[in-house]
Amino acid sequence: MDERGRIIEQANLLMRRHGHIVDGHDELPVLTDVITASPAPPEPPLAAILPPDRVEALARELLFDRLPRQRQALAEELSAWLDDELPQIVLRVLDGVTDQLIEQVTAEARAALLPKLQMVIEDQSQPPRDAG
Numbered sequence: 001m002d003e004r005g006r007i008i009e010q011a012n013l014l015m016r017r018h019g020h021i022v023d024g025h026d027e028l029p030v031l032t033d034v035i036t037a038s039p040a041p042p043e044p045p046l047a048a049i050l051p052p053d054r055v056e057a058l059a060r061e062l063l064f065d066r067l068p069r070q071r072q073a074l075a076e077e078l079s080a081w082l083d084d085e086l087p088q089i090v091l092r093v094l095d096g097v098t099d100q101l102i103e104q105v106t107a108e109a110r111a112a113l114l115p116k117l118q119m120v121i122e123d124q125s126q127p128p129r130d131a132g
Helices: 002-019 052-125
Strands: none
Touching: none
16 A cells, blocks of 8 residues: 555544544544544663663763763863853952942042041131231
8 A cells, every 4th residue: 555545544544433424424524633642651660671780880880980071071161151251250340349439439538538628728728827
């Protein structure tokens, strides 16, 4: 049977299964009909398939071979990220600290230093008093 015939046969089986034949006339199925396949049987546990020594070998491979490589890959990725990002993060933080420091020094200078400087200027502007 060719591909075309197989598809037509499957369509006929589907229509018969869902009762879409009325008075000897085929009735087309609704396009939203759901056809479910039988569920696959659950896979047996790994220990049931492989002998214990093979399971142990796989576990060792995971623990002693793959894990160090993964740890190394993570360390390298972290190091590369820190190399790229940390300088920019530090600069942004220091920019904020610098701005805050300038604002604080300016405010304190206006509050404490400016009045003292004004007094010095005023004292220098006064004509000398003669002791007489």
